[in-house]
Amino acid sequence: MNQQEDIRFRLLRMLQENPNLSQRDLAEALGVSLGKANYCLQSLLEKGLIKIQNFKSSKRKLAYAYLLTPAGLAEKTSLAARFLSRKMDEYERLKAEIESLQNEIQETARSKSNLPENL
Incomplete structure (x- = not known):
């Protein structure tokens, strides 16, 4: 679960x-693979954490912008707090080691x- 949370937070x-x-x-x-990235983006979209804006006039035919929704910003903040807590715990364990x-x-x-x- 932590790995999935970390990916979601980083995403x-x-x-x-950007x-x-x-x-x-x-x-x-x-x-991660392109398929996993797509899966993660679709999951964020379904949860209402991001919205996708399509730029049809772009030089690239399928140019998108992935925008965080207010719920996405709140989720990112919550994930950041848990991520920081895990990393601080990891840091303390490494420091002791x-x-x-x-x-x-x-x-x-x-x-x-x-x-x-002479031994």
């Missing part, structure tokens, strides 16, 4: 920053320096 964030991104650009930026490894390395170095040379 809403990218669309807010509503003219193509599905191919979104898929590449998210690291790094400290543990640093202590282990220091202990190993101290132990080596106390060993007789």
Whole structure:
């Protein structure tokens, strides 16, 4: 579930920053297949989190803008809070692991320096 939430959050964030991104650009930026990007966009559309504006006069025949709705902005904010909380927890776990490894390395170095040379 967290991975899906993260993708949805990142997708809403990218669309807010640049509503003219193509599905191919979104898929590449998210690291997912074009089909998955399309599926995610359709899901956001069905939930009323985005609306799609078609530019028929565009040089590209199928140019769209994906615009966040007020519900989409609220969802992005909620997802951002949960995303931040998960990342802060992850950061704290990594920080503790790094400290543990640093202590282990220091202990190993101290132990080596106390060993007789002929072992």
